[in-house]
Amino acid sequence: MYENCKRERHTQLVISFKNTTAAMEMESRAKSENIYGRIIPLPSKISAGCGLAWKTEPDMRNETINFMQKEKIQWDAVYELDLF
Numbered sequence: 001m002y003e004n005c006k007r008e009r010h011t012q013l014v015i016s017f018k019n020t021t022a023a024m025e026m027e028s029r030a031k032s033e034n035i036y037g038r039i040i041p042l043p044s045k046i047s048a049g050c051g052l053a054w055k056t057e058p059d060m061r062n063e064t065i066n067f068m069q070k071e072k073i074q075w076d077a078v079y080e081l082d083l084f
Contacts, residue, residue, distance in 0.1 A: 009082040013037075013061055015054040015068075016046055016076040023052035026073050035067050036060055043081060050076070055083070 017023040027039045037056030046053065056064055058080055068075055 007084045009084055011058055011080050012083045013056050013058045013064070014040075014043060014046065014079045014081050014083070015056075015064065016042060016079070017050040017052060017054075018074050018076050019050050020052060022074045023050055023054070025071070026054050026068065026075075029071050029073065030054075030067070033067065035064060037064065043083065045081060046077075046079060 015026075017026065023039060029035075030037060035056075037054050037060065039052050040055045042051050042053045054064070054075075061078070065078070067073075
């Protein structure tokens with residue numbers, strides 16, 4: 001019955017933040033500038049100062065980092081993880 005509902009993992013770019021304020025700034029500014037991605041709960045594989053992370057496609061790495069630098073958004077680290 002649920003055979004067609006299988007979820008598969010694939011590699012995602014995950015950016016952790018030093019604090020919740022930075023994560024919320026990223027969400028707000030990225031939305032207004034049409035930067036692809038979304039806020040997710042911090043994956044358990046990552047230990048960081050904030051419980052939120054930005055998830056996007058790996059090929060968006062340079063665009064996303066350049067955007068955060070331009071907007072002076074403080075991030076903690078960048079990871080590539082296999083996620084659902």
